[in-house]
Amino acid sequence: MSAIELRALRKRYPPREPGGAPQDLWRGLDLTVDEGEFVAIEGQSGSGKSTLLHAVGGLDRDYEGEVLVLGERLRALSDARLAALRHARIGFIFQSFNLLAELTALENVLLPDYFGDGVPDAARRARESLERVGLADKASARPTALSGGERQRVAIARALLSRPPLLLADEPTGNLDARTGEGIIGLFRELHREGMTLLVVTHEVRVSRAASRVLVLREGALFPDPRLEGSA
Amino acid sequence: MRPARLWKLANANLSRELGALAVSAGGVALGIGCLVFFLALGRGVQRVVRDVFPVSARELEVVVPQVGIGSLFGDVRLDDAAVARLRQIPGVAEAFPRVALRVPAVTRYNGPFFGREIRMGLEVVGVGIPSELIGADARLPFVDPGEGGPIPVVVNRRLLEIYNKVFAPQRGLPTLTDSMLVGFEFPIELGRSYVAEKTLAGAYAARLRLAGFSDRAPIAGLSMPLQAVRRINARFGQDTGGYSSVLLRAQRSEQVGEIASAVKRMGLDLDESERNRALQIGAAVELVTLALSLLAALITALAAVNIAQAFHAAVRERTREIGVMRAVGATRVDVATLILAEAAVTGIFGGALGVLLARVGGLLVDRLARTGLPQFPFKPETFFDFRPTHVALGILIAVVASLAGAFFPARAAAALDPARALSEG
Numbered sequence: 001m002s003a004i005e006l007r008a009l010r011k012r013y014p015p016r017e018p019g020g021a022p023q024d025l026w027r028g029l030d031l032t033v034d035e036g037e038f039v040a041i042e043g044q045s046g047s048g049k050s051t052l053l054h055a056v057g058g059l060d061r062d063y064e065g066e067v068l069v070l071g072e073r074l075r076a077l078s079d080a081r082l083a084a085l086r087h088a089r090i091g092f093i094f095q096s097f098n099l100l101a102e103l104t105a106l107e108n109v110l111l112p113d114y115f116g117d118g119v120p121d122a123a124r125r126a127r128e129s130l131e132r133v134g135l136a137d138k139a140s141a142r143p144t145a146l147s148g149g150e151r152q153r154v155a156i157a158r159a160l161l162s163r164p165p166l167l168l169a170d171e172p173t174g175n176l177d178a179r180t181g182e183g184i185i186g187l188f189r190e191l192h193r194e195g196m197t198l199l200v201v202t203h204e205v206r207v208s209r210a211a212s213r214v215l216v217l218r219e220g221a222l223f224p225d226p227r228l229e230g231s232a
Numbered sequence: 233m234r235p236a237r238l239w240k241l242a243n244a245n246l247s248r249e250l251g252a253l254a255v256s257a258g259g260v261a262l263g264i265g266c267l268v269f270f271l272a273l274g275r276g277v278q279r280v281v282r283d284v285f286p287v288s289a290r291e292l293e294v295v296v297p298q299v300g301i302g303s304l305f306g307d308v309r310l311d312d313a314a315v316a317r318l319r320q321i322p323g324v325a326e327a328f329p330r331v332a333l334r335v336p337a338v339t340r341y342n343g344p345f346f347g348r349e350i351r352m353g354l355e356v357v358g359v360g361i362p363s364e365l366i367g368a369d370a371r372l373p374f375v376d377p378g379e380g381g382p383i384p385v386v387v388n389r390r391l392l393e394i395y396n397k398v399f400a401p402q403r404g405l406p407t408l409t410d411s412m413l414v415g416f417e418f419p420i421e422l423g424r425s426y427v428a429e430k431t432l433a434g435a436y437a438a439r440l441r442l443a444g445f446s447d448r449a450p451i452a453g454l455s456m457p458l459q460a461v462r463r464i465n466a467r468f469g470q471d472t473g474g475y476s477s478v479l480l481r482a483q484r485s486e487q488v489g490e491i492a493s494a495v496k497r498m499g500l501d502l503d504e505s506e507r508n509r510a511l512q513i514g515a516a517v518e519l520v521t522l523a524l525s526l527l528a529a530l531i532t533a534l535a536a537v538n539i540a541q542a543f544h545a546a547v548r549e550r551t552r553e554i555g556v557m558r559a560v561g562a563t564r565v566d567v568a569t570l571i572l573a574e575a576a577v578t579g580i581f582g583g584a585l586g587v588l589l590a591r592v593g594g595l596l597v598d599r600l601a602r603t604g605l606p607q608f609p610f611k612p613e614t615f616f617d618f619r620p621t622h623v624a625l626g627i628l629i630a631v632v633a634s635l636a637g638a639f640f641p642a643r644a645a646a647a648l649d650p651a652r653a654l655s656e657g
């Protein structure tokens with residue numbers, strides 16, 4: 001069964017100059033990601049990788065075509081239902097971590113519990129998530145007191161709080177050194193082995209190597225990467 | 233979004249923006265402080281006006297019209313029959329006839345006066361009233377003692393205030409209380425006037441005994457038992473069998489209008505001079521209070537504009553954070569609710585601070601008035617009347633103003649495109 005389906009996905013930006021032609025970001029993307037797959041999408045800056053991730057996460061619905069995620073047609077969902085989908089079934093990880101500076105690591109992990117109907121047994125799960133990413137002893141630390149790698153691991157723990165079946169990651173190792181990045185990639189491998197579906201946008205080969213499938217977004221279309229495909 | 237979680241997030245955001253919050257809350261506090269201060273001042277001054285010009289909403293003063301067809305023909309009289317008819321008017325609970333002392337009278341007192349020697353001479357204006365009108369205010373029997381006995385008199389309490397605050401300090405006389413004066417006797421010469429040609433034949437000496445002080449007694453003159461005044465008037469051939477006026481007391485204040493109409497249909501008139509004076513002063517105080525409250529409302533509105541600016545800036549700064557919240561499951565309503573909750577907290581703090589400022593301001597003004605202003609009649613202990621409703625109203629308006637200020641920023645935050653927020657923030 002597919003976790004993600006993109007059907008003839010097109011997105012255009014308005015012309016940069018008056019009278020110019022609209023810019024095509026995607027020219028009819030088709031993609032199916034099966035449940036439990038770990039797919040990496042590579043591409044140059046500005047190729048639309050992050051935008052694609054936002055579309056899959058329902059954060060951006062300004063496109064033509066269809067995006068189906070976990071059986072839901074995103075364009076048809078109300079704001080509340082879309083929020084509920086993100087809340088319970090999709091985890092997000094960002095390049096710049098996006099932690100709230102006023103909250104402790106534990107409180108940041110608990111952020112999804114603040115919204116909607118909350119997360120069942122959230123406090124216990126949050127501690128488990130922190131333990132899983134190796135930060136159980138940093139629960140009371142503020143983000144400013146954590147290293148870049150630690151912050152990203154807190155962000156991953158936050159994404160895992162609801163135990164979502166789908167994890168979307170946007171350049172998750174982009175701001176980390178090689179050694180710290182390896183730790184994050186190891187964690188992704190572990191989640192993949194446990195059956196989680198991962199869609200990771202990256203321009204780092206070491207991340208792509210961990211994926212079960214690698215695609216390249218180039219000139220508005222997705223191409224399989226023959227160098228790395230199936231290397232995981 | 234659950235309230236405890238909402239509070240936690242709002243609190244975290246507010247603590248981050250403590251400086252901006254203090255400015256916003258300070259603006260609200262200033263507006264609300266002024267509002268509560270002026271409202272309490274208005275109520276306090278109204279209370280003073282009511283003390284100086286006590287007007288019952290249930291009472292009417294009935295008099296014979298000075299010029300009227302009825303009075304020309306002599307068929308409009310305030311006699312016992314008229315009083316009986318007035319009592320029959322629907323809604324009238326009680327009727328108290330009054331009769332003026334129609335002969336001149338003077339008092340001359342040379343002697344000790346609470347530790348001082350005084351020499352005093354006054355023309356006396358007297359009015360006869362039924363004892364039921366003053367009730368327990370008369371602390372000695374308020375009945376006509378007949379010829380030879382001291383006539384009990386009751387004085388309006390405001391006269392004692394004027395004596396204590398104006399007359400006594402100027403003349404170096406002692407300050408007096410009700411208890412000190414009750415039972416005090418002084419002479420009166422009935423039928424005599426300091427204007428020689430007004431003195432009547434048969435003028436005679438009598439004594440007056442102060443029986444008490446009452447707000448119910450007319451302010452001009454001494455109130456004596458009705459029968460005593462009628463007896464004195466009759467002795468000088470001045471008793472017409474009629475009354476000078478009749479005080480009507482309605483069962484309920486809403487019935488006063490209908491009673492007034494019925495009185496006028498009887499060809500009688502109403503003396504509303506004191507009521508009108510009190511109403512005019514009251515209206516002037518209301519007007520000033522309203523104007524000052526509008527000024528305070530304007531300050532509060534400006535504070536709301538300041539809040540709008542502060543929250544607009546906060547939303548701009550927190551664009552990425554809002555994007556993250558949306559990504560982890562916040563709805564548009566959650567985002568708007570969070571901003572409005574922060575505004576409500578700002579309003580509560582601002583409102584509470586404003587009420588506190590108003591209270592402190594009131595205490596300072598009262599202190600200044602006590603030490604800086606000279607004594608004057610009816611000078612109150614406090615010029616303010618702070619009420620729990622002022623606190624509630626102040627905080628409510630502060631919250632409403634803050635919510636109004638944060639409304640558009642909250643709407644803008646809710647409308648943020650989460651993808652763009654994450655990219656641009």
